[in-house]
Amino acid sequence: MAEPDTPPVKHSNRKTLLVAFAVCLVCSLIVASAAVLLKPIQMANQSIERKRILVEIADLMKPGLTVAQAYQQVDIFMVELSSGLVTDAFDPEKFDITKAVKDVNLSIPLQRNEDPAQIRRKPKYLPVYRVNDSAGKLKTLILPVYGYGLWSTLYGFIALQEDMRTIQGLRFHQHAETPGLGGEVDNPRWLALWKGKIAFDDHWEPRIELIKGTVGTSTPDSHHKVDGLSGATLTTHGVTQLLNFWLGKEGFGPYLIRLREERERS
Numbered sequence: 001m002a003e004p005d006t007p008p009v010k011h012s013n014r015k016t017l018l019v020a021f022a023v024c025l026v027c028s029l030i031v032a033s034a035a036v037l038l039k040p041i042q043m044a045n046q047s048i049e050r051k052r053i054l055v056e057i058a059d060l061m062k063p064g065l066t067v068a069q070a071y072q073q074v075d076i077f078m079v080e081l082s083s084g085l086v087t088d089a090f091d092p093e094k095f096d097i098t099k100a101v102k103d104v105n106l107s108i109p110l111q112r113n114e115d116p117a118q119i120r121r122k123p124k125y126l127p128v129y130r131v132n133d134s135a136g137k138l139k140t141l142i143l144p145v146y147g148y149g150l151w152s153t154l155y156g157f158i159a160l161q162e163d164m165r166t167i168q169g170l171r172f173h174q175h176a177e178t179p180g181l182g183g184e185v186d187n188p189r190w191l192a193l194w195k196g197k198i199a200f201d202d203h204w205e206p207r208i209e210l211i212k213g214t215v216g217t218s219t220p221d222s223h224h225k226v227d228g229l230s231g232a233t234l235t236t237h238g239v240t241q242l243l244n245f246w247l248g249k250e251g252f253g254p255y256l257i258r259l260r261e262e263r264e265r266s
């Protein structure tokens with residue numbers, strides 16, 4: 001018996017390309033829409049995380065308090081870095097460092113030799129967080145700090161006690177260093193080493209050193225030194241550089257001078 005004739009299958013390159021294009025278009029639309037729709041949620045989560053770190057570093061989280069309640073004790077304002085003057089030209093709660101450094105009116109370029117934190121452009125203004133005691137005197141001053149580690153820019157806060165010299169704490173809220181290596185900047189055991197260290201020398205020059213190995217009581221100038229992270233010398237170096245930069249004259253130096261002068265007058 002003769003086989004029935006089956007019609008030959010037609011392969012059309014045009015059709016294949018059209019289907020592939022349609023699939024790509026639909027997928028990219030889904031991804032783009034998800035990114036746009038999730039952006040406000042991501043921003044809100046980042047803001048909550050920043051606030052949680054701020055209240056923790058200032059030791060404001062007491063039992064029964066929410067982050068929002070504890071955060072009410074934090075005064076936040078904008079400072080012009082070059083003059084150290086407080087300004088109300090911007091809303092500090094809405095200030096975004098990453099946007100500011102892309103704006104030529106809100107940031108200035110740094111030459112290589114003036115950029116140890118490797119940030120390339122320095123914002124002209126930054127927020128400052130202050131917690132006062134019941135008499136209205138400074139209890140904790142929290143400054144935003146950031147700079148390059150090995151793979152990423154580390155964004156964080158350093159908190160200084162009322163003498164503006166002793167470190168209350170250090171925390172990072174954003175970075176992409178390797179977990180287990182540079183990522184150990186988030187390790188609570190390492191972070192605990194910072195409390196009580198002295199951030200400035202006798203002439204108010206920033207002096208923070210991260211050393212290879214362990215700082216012991218017999219280490220000379222141990223109050224300026226913190227253990228480096230083992231296997232993460234490059235991230236450790238970045239942390240040292242960024243802290244000394246932001247506490248120095250190119251960073252919050254002028255503002256800190258003003259605060260010290262204010263305290264001496266009062």
Ligand SMILES: Cc1cc2nc3c(=O)[nH]c(=O)nc-3n(C[C@H](O)[C@H](O)[C@H](O)COP(=O)(O)O)c2cc1C
Pocket residue numbers: 150151177178179181182183229230231232233234235236
């Ligand atoms: C996959 C990989 C990831 C690494 N991540 C980091 C890091 O996040 N931070 C860092 O300082 N070094 C990191 N390193 C190690 C550095 O390349 C370098 O060896 C190290 O900083 C030297 O530190 P040490 O002198 O304490 O050993 C990484 C290495 C590899 C292979």
